[in-house]
Amino acid sequence: MKKILLLSTVTLLFLTSCLLFTRKTETTPEPIPPTASPVYEPSFENGLVPEYRDIVKELDDASLYSIEFIIADDLYHITGSEEVAYTNNENVNLDEIQLRLFPNILGGEMTVENVLVNGNTVNPKYKLNNSLLIIPLEKPLEPEQSLTLNMDFSITVPQNVELNYGVQAYFEDVLALAHAYPMIAVYDDEGWNSEIPPQSGDVTYADMSFFLVTVDAPKEVTLVVSGREVSRQDNGSRQKIKVEAGPVRDFYLAASPKYEVFTKEANGITLRFYTRKSLQKGAEYALDVAARSIQIFSERYAPYPYTELDFVSTPTYALGIEYPGMIAVTEWVIDPDNAYLEATVAHEVGHQWFYNLVGNDQLDEPWLDESLTQFITLQYYTDEYGQAGNEGFRADLEGRWSYINNDPIPVGLPVREYSDAEYSGIVYGRGALFFEALRKEMGEEAFDAFIKSYTIKNAWGIGTAEILRTEAEAGCKCDLSLLFEEWIYP
Numbered sequence: 001m002k003k004i005l006l007l008s009t010v011t012l013l014f015l016t017s018c019l020l021f022t023r024k025t026e027t028t029p030e031p032i033p034p035t036a037s038p039v040y041e042p043s044f045e046n047g048l049v050p051e052y053r054d055i056v057k058e059l060d061d062a063s064l065y066s067i068e069f070i071i072a073d074d075l076y077h078i079t080g081s082e083e084v085a086y087t088n089n090e091n092v093n094l095d096e097i098q099l100r101l102f103p104n105i106l107g108g109e110m111t112v113e114n115v116l117v118n119g120n121t122v123n124p125k126y127k128l129n130n131s132l133l134i135i136p137l138e139k140p141l142e143p144e145q146s147l148t149l150n151m152d153f154s155i156t157v158p159q160n161v162e163l164n165y166g167v168q169a170y171f172e173d174v175l176a177l178a179h180a181y182p183m184i185a186v187y188d189d190e191g192w193n194s195e196i197p198p199q200s201g202d203v204t205y206a207d208m209s210f211f212l213v214t215v216d217a218p219k220e221v222t223l224v225v226s227g228r229e230v231s232r233q234d235n236g237s238r239q240k241i242k243v244e245a246g247p248v249r250d251f252y253l254a255a256s257p258k259y260e261v262f263t264k265e266a267n268g269i270t271l272r273f274y275t276r277k278s279l280q281k282g283a284e285y286a287l288d289v290a291a292r293s294i295q296i297f298s299e300r301y302a303p304y305p306y307t308e309l310d311f312v313s314t315p316t317y318a319l320g321i322e323y324p325g326m327i328a329v330t331e332w333v334i335d336p337d338n339a340y341l342e343a344t345v346a347h348e349v350g351h352q353w354f355y356n357l358v359g360n361d362q363l364d365e366p367w368l369d370e371s372l373t374q375f376i377t378l379q380y381y382t383d384e385y386g387q388a389g390n391e392g393f394r395a396d397l398e399g400r401w402s403y404i405n406n407d408p409i410p411v412g413l414p415v416r417e418y419s420d421a422e423y424s425g426i427v428y429g430r431g432a433l434f435f436e437a438l439r440k441e442m443g444e445e446a447f448d449a450f451i452k453s454y455t456i457k458n459a460w461g462i463g464t465a466e467i468l469r470t471e472a473e474a475g476c477k478c479d480l481s482l483l484f485e486e487w488i489y490p
């Protein structure tokens with residue numbers, strides 16, 4: 001049995017970071033000129049496994065982003081443009097559209113210019129330290145009506161990993177560019193969801209969308225992107241790739257001159273790990289764990305949706321971070337003898353089901369992705385190593401909770417209501433143990449059927465605590481209010 005160490009994903013540095021906004025320098029390179037081409041027909045179906053291909057038509061009203069990123073030779077200045085075809089899928093009129101500009105609260109700077117709605121110039125408003133762009137609409141957008149937004153943007157990426165685990169950073173020769181485009185916020189029963197996210201949790205809450213992305217970058221870097229590269233063009237010192245991704249909840253990009261790629265085919269899915277050559281053994285070990293995790297989770301919950309899953313090493317100070325079809329792993333764990341590696345990979349692969357396939361409000365209900373993913377990591381260890389694996393990983397969960405003296409703080413709170421120690425102990429520890437308690441209460445067979453049906457019914461959508469509880473109660477034909485009061489509700 002593998003020895004499982006106590007994981008401390010959330011060893012946070014409390015850095016009162018000074019947001020020094022760097023002025024945009026004149027390093028923008030000559031982009032490769034567009035070539036005349038026939039009308040472009042994306043084929044998002046080709047990035048999905050056969051079981052899911054119909055979803056492309058079913059989600060025909062999801063946002064379609066067309067984005068161009070031009071990465072300067074210094075790798076930390078980025079300019080670009082974005083067009084979004086947006087449909088009002090709510091049952092109320094919308095008199096504004098809200099987009100998040102995350103670089104402005106992740107240590108960098110993003111400016112937006114030339115904002116158009118259906119080709120007409122508008123004057124947007126900014127809030128939340130310029131991380132929220134509000135586009136007022138001249139006439140309310142009625143349910144099922146669509147519009148097109150256009151804007152240009154430029155980003156200065158911070159050259160440190162001080163904020164939010166370094167999800168956006170140019171550091172140690174790696175550009176990590178998470179959610180670095182104007183991103184449409186989710187409109188739900190609370191209205192538009194926009195807030196400054198706490199440092200300890202994930203920062204996004206997003207609906208499924210489609211992305212057509214062009215990346216123009218120096219030729220010496222290896223580009224790692226969400227989705228599939230569909231074409232490539234080289235021109236002198238520059239390269240330009242075209243990418244299709246979707247349905248996904250986010251678009252991620254990393255670039256580095258030091259990446260090599262290690263590949264594994266498993267169950268019709270291409271797994272790749274982009275990292276330094278010296279980390280080959282760890283990367284290959286991680287891909288083996290990923291293949292086994294995908295098999296276990298596909299059988300237990302729902303098939304893995306995409307034809308690809310990429311891993312990339314970045315200087316993040318989290319152990320790993322999940323993105324749709326993409327996982328960032330911090331370099332120091334990429335070693336087959338490091339016990340953190342297997343747990344990190346299994347956990348981050350698990351997020352492909354709970355965070356991406358079934359989404360949730362990661363700021364208000366973080367337990368729906370983090371606690372559930374910790375629980376399914378426990379299921380991975382149980383299926384892989386039997387009772388010993390179960391006990392080993394359960395000891396990790398219990399250890400986290402015991403760090404805060406098994407304080408029975410509710411599992412269902414928003415990230416902002418936990419201290420960092422509580423967030424780790426409750427959301428990553430106690431929350432996973434709740435799912436064990438739920439399995440005991442419902443009976444194993446009813447629980448396993450419920451979690452599968454929760455996944456399948458909410459695939460591509462958003463899960464909530466109430467949906468999960470209703471589904472569980474339907475599965476056991478029992479009243480679970482006492483159990484939810486004891487563990488989940490404030």
Ligand SMILES: [Zn+2]
Binds near residue numbers: 351370
């Ligand atoms: Zn996680």
